[in-house]
Amino acid sequence: MAQIDYFFATLSPYSYLAGMRLEEIAAKHGATINYKPLDIIALFGRTGGVPPKDRHISRIEYRAQELVRQARNLDMPLNLQPAHWPTNMAPSSYAVIAAIQDGSGDVGKLCHSFLRACWAEEKDIADDGVIRDCLEQAGFNPSIADSGLLVGAETYAANLEEAVDRGVFGAPFYITPDGQRFWGQDRLDDLDRHLAEMK
Template sequence: MTAIDYFFVTLSPFSYLAGTRLEEVAERTGATITYKPLDIMALFARTGGTAPKDRHPSRMEYRAQELLRMAKHLDMPLNLKPAHWPTNAAPSSYAIIAAQSAGGGDLGKLTHSILRACWAEEKDIADDGVIKDCLERAGFDPNLADSGLLAGAETYSSNLEEAVAKGVFGAPFYITDDGQRFWGQDRLTFLEAHLAGNA
């Protein structure tokens, strides 16, 4: 069985636009997914990236056009300027880490629910109530939002170190256990082809 390390950011519009397609790919190919939320600003600093606020206007204008094109193509609602962006991504990331450790629910649904809350529902994903609601709707104990904070912080930090060591520089980023790397939600078809032995 193939394993996929999924490096993502709960504030990333491109991670949001991945929807649940990674989970669908995994189901079709028999792959497993390990969810690895990380701090994208720290990743940018370590790998030569630039924070959105520091990018040239032409890059940001193109980013806006591309996001709207992708959202339309995927038939997904998207607010280019969410009411609560940027916000602190750590609490939602810790909740995903705790849920993965606890088991018993749908991690893909939880992850997408948090991303959708930010990019389509105008909710603050740093808010405890929002996180608990996402946990509950995905079949997890909502109290996971209040537990394992130290372990969550340690894993969040180690995810960053692992990402840097494995050549991750953006999000979403997918790495197979044979070392193939795929950057971006628009590379999921290539990931599936690789897992199916067709690429």
């Protein structure tokens, strides 16, 4: 069974625009997904990238146009200037890591719930109430938000180190068992074709 290592940030608009397509592709090919939330701003700094706010105006303007286009193409709601962006990604990332350890709900749905909360619902994903709501919507006991914080912090940091070591430089980022790397939600069709070829 193929495994897809999925590096993402709970605050990334492009991870949001991926929707649940990765989960659909994995199910189609009988693959499993290893969810690896990370600190995207730290990743930029480690791999030659620049945080959105510090980019040249031409890149800022293009990003704004492209996000709107992609959202329209995908028929997904998107607030280009969400009320709670940027915010602290760590609490929601720790919740994802706790959910992976717990295993009782739908991790993919949880990840998308956090992303949708930020980019479509004007919610602060660093807020404890929002985190608990997202956990509950995805079939987890909200109380797991209080558990495994040390493991969450250690795993979150380890995911960043692994990402740097494996050539990840943005989010969403997908790596297949044969080392093929796919960057961006607009490469999901390529990932789909590659998984078909691996069979």
